[in-house]
Amino acid sequence: MSQIVPINRKARRIAASFTASFGDAHALAPQDPPLGCTTIFAPGWEVDSDGGTSNLCTPIERDLYDCHHSCYWPAQVPDALTNSANWSQSCGAPVNDWSNIDLVFP
């Protein structure tokens, strides 16, 4: 960090937050995501292309229908085409009624 000087507000905030933590602690940068994470498609279901969560859909319920109907994440979200055609029937607007959605047990 000593060779990088923050020049804008965002960078200063990040630098301040970084240096507020321990100077001598060895922080592990995220390595390979754990098993279960899909990183290959952008942004990925569990992680975004940077291996974090900041670029995921917010909230995730906003995107559930789209993922369901387009079968984009068939291993993570019930797919409308083959396995779970009626999955979303119990739920009108996922952002409000997300808790009505059943967990699917294929």
Place this chain on the structure above:
Amino acid sequence: MQPIAVAFLLVAFAVLTPGSAFGLTPALQQPPAVAPAAVAPAAATPPAATDARPEGAESGRRGGRRGAGAPAVEAVPDPNRRGVPVTNELIGKHCIGCHARNEKGHMTRISYERKSPEGWELTLKRMLRQHHLQVSQDEARQMLAYLANEHGLTRSEAARGIYESERRVHWSEASADQELRESCGGCHSLGRVLSQQRDATEWKLLKAMHLAFFPLARSQAFRGGQRRDNSSVNFEAMSDAEREEFIARMRGEGDTGPDRADRVLDALAKSQDLMTPEWDAWQIERREVPLAGRWSVAGHEVGKGDFTGHVIFERTATDSFTSRWVLSYADGTSAERTGRGVLYAGYSWRGRSQSAGADEADAAKEVLLLDDTWNRLEGRVFHGAFGEIGADVKLRRADGSMALLALKNGAVEVPCQGRVVELFGQGFPADLKAEDFHAGRGVKVRAVERRDATCVLLTLDTEPTADLGPRRLSLRTDPGPRALVLYDTVDYIRVEPGDGFSRVGGVALPKQFERFEARAMHRGPDKKLWTADDVPLFTLPARWKLEEMPVSEFDDDVKWVGTIAADTGVFTPNIDGPNKERRYFSNNIGDVYVRAEAELDVWVRPPEPKVVAAPKAAAPDAAAAKPVETAPVVAAPPAPPAVPTVREKKLFRARGHLLVTVPIYVQWDRYDWDSR
């Protein structure tokens, strides 16, 4: 709607696929018209054309959209194609409607693939869900047991993808073949692929199934090679024709060659073929593997520490056993669990056990793999909604022979006097003496105290000059494990797992927990911290805290993701669902650091002795007629290592990364039997 849609897709696929049994197969294109194979009686059916077709042959442009064409499912299996005959009555009865059978007992699809028990479970559940298979739970169990046994994996095949069955969260597939990873790993772990064997035709059909069920897979994963860096493409400089051609190329139009999935499947057909020498040998040599008896257990559970104990397996039926586990943990607690299990295909143990009076939800699943000597079992015992809470275990058959299995506190300081190490093993004789143990150069075994046949306390002295690092502790004829670790001081501590993984839950979907532990580390032979040769020493109690990992402006993940227990390192994620108090109604997800702090009393390492550079020999003068005689350079003897004399209380700090992410809305391993 659903069955009709699937039926339409399957039919559509069969018609469009080159090499389909409905008329495009070269062997069936010959006039005069041959009766369609679909209705021909088995005896009159010519050898199915799938094998006759040259590998990877293309027939028609339609193949272009799908890459190399998938073979058709045979109407009746070709008796000349090697397969595993189906001998189970239930499968004959319930599956014959779709899976035709030949006179050798081969059934389409079923006879040409072998899988792990979990692989067959997925298949069976798909048949229940999609293809109206009507069986009782008991029948399904019998069918699964048959398939996992008779159409299962050999030992080395099972070992390749065992992490999938073990539900390991912390396992990287980053080093796997990149094409395999990109073709399959975008949706599911590669362990699912590695846990099966198929012949070449069957591998191709796997792709066909995916395209029919999940058409998007083609562009998402299978096609490959189409993604290009478009940043340097200048659309404005292109003519309309060039632009259209570019877009068509990006869409993969006219791309008739094999795609990435075809390349991957060709490789899999070689590396994971149906018939292997090991499978053939197992077919000849197979017998019921005798598992019954007492086994010693040693293991480690992240967040809880090391444990030892034993398990007793009792045979109840062929390949079926009851189990009784007695375990004692390093923290002084103990556990007794009873359960049952099955040894599939001679090597793969799948069991379930729970402590007396406990809820069944508390039951732990056991996935263990027997080794070739039938004397060791190794694997993982786990529970939790995602199998995330688990322990690594190693079992050794307690057949009365003497064996040293584990050291409970095997990291020993250098120098030290009178350090007591607890040994776990089996068959420790009553007349043990210090001379029976050998701990290598610089370590003296001063005294032995035998507690019982499984526990011995050893008193060790280490000399200041003793070599650092792991070494064997051997006992009489047993070479022993390389579990004695010598170190001069603790260089740092690290958080394990370094990349934590958790899912919010608790309202609609279950939580996925995470546990951390702090591990003391030594810098290793290269004397540099954070390198591959660093040596883990022991786990230690620490104080735990979450910290923000700043990745964006106004990053406030640490406020929402959940809590970590300050004394145990157990992370409990927050609830699932949108959070109205959070910016953009965001979920309680985020990236945070996990901080551990611990104090240790360690030696202060004395400064390194200065290395005196040897004087450089004068370069020989080539022009000189006489060779220049130089005095032989004698290397100075290395200075003896300085002996540490001062101890200090040192505060160690470490950070790990924790990813708290969204729920997963499908659990493929579960099936609600009553509500289907």
